[in-house]
Amino acid sequence: MTHPLMAPATLDNGAVLVMRVMPMPADANANGDIFGGWIMAQVDLAGAVLPVRIAKGRIATVAVNEFIFKQPVSVGDLLSFYARVLRVGNTSVTVHVEVYAERNPANLQMVKVTEANLTYVAIDGEGQPRALPRD
Numbered sequence: 662m663t664h665p666l667m668a669p670a671t672l673d674n675g676a677v678l679v680m681r682v683m684p685m686p687a688d689a690n691a692n693g694d695i696f697g698g699w700i701m702a703q704v705d706l707a708g709a710v711l712p713v714r715i716a717k718g719r720i721a722t723v724a725v726n727e728f729i730f731k732q733p734v735s736v737g738d739l740l741s742f743y744a745r746v747l748r749v750g751n752t753s754v755t756v757h758v759e760v761y762a763e764r765n766p767a768n769l770q771m772v773k774v775t776e777a778n779l780t781y782v783a784i785d786g787e788g789q790p791r792a793l794p795r796d
């Protein structure tokens with residue numbers, strides 16, 4: 662369901678909204694833009710949402726690929742993180758994460774600011790890869 666005041670819950674490519682967050686001044690660099698490292702941490706958190714559900718337990722990030730910063734992010738942007746599963750392997754799940762910023766409340770715009778591919782591995786109590794549940 663789409664609300665007229667909010668970014669949609671899904672994208673046309675099937676990606677689903679997994680997280681929303683608004684950066685604060687403490688997350689900005691000297692130029693006033695948001696640190697790339699802060700955005701990467703949020704993408705890592707958002708990217709883990711679907712793999713945790715598929716793995717039904719503990720996971721670890723094994724790889725981050727094709728991380729693209731398309732547009733700067735500003736304090737006060739409302740960031741929406743959308744994820745879709747690209748691949749389910751024996752022990753790993755690869756997802757594509759897209760980040761959109763809602764900005765300029767007087768004339769609301771939704772701008773894609775970042776995208777990346779991340780791979781997570783299901784791990785056991787010793788931190789070793791474990792097979793994904795198949796049920």
Ligand SMILES: CC(C)(COP(=O)(O)OP(=O)(O)OC[C@H]1O[C@@H](n2cnc3c(N)ncnc32)[C@H](O)[C@@H]1OP(=O)(O)O)[C@@H](O)C(=O)NCCC(=O)NCCS
Nearest residue numbers: 721722723724749750751752753754780782784788789790
């Ligand atoms: C995650 C970890 C347990 C995997 O152990 P590993 O011995 O490298 O695992 P394997 O080589 O058996 O690979 C496991 C899966 O990861 C995938 N994988 C490994 N390296 C990869 C890479 N660079 N890119 C994409 N997938 C990768 C493999 O293809 C395999 O997937 P599959 O079983 O679905 O085919 C281990 O690398 C680790 O502990 N890394 C640190 C994790 C961490 O601390 N992350 C937080 C960020 S610092």
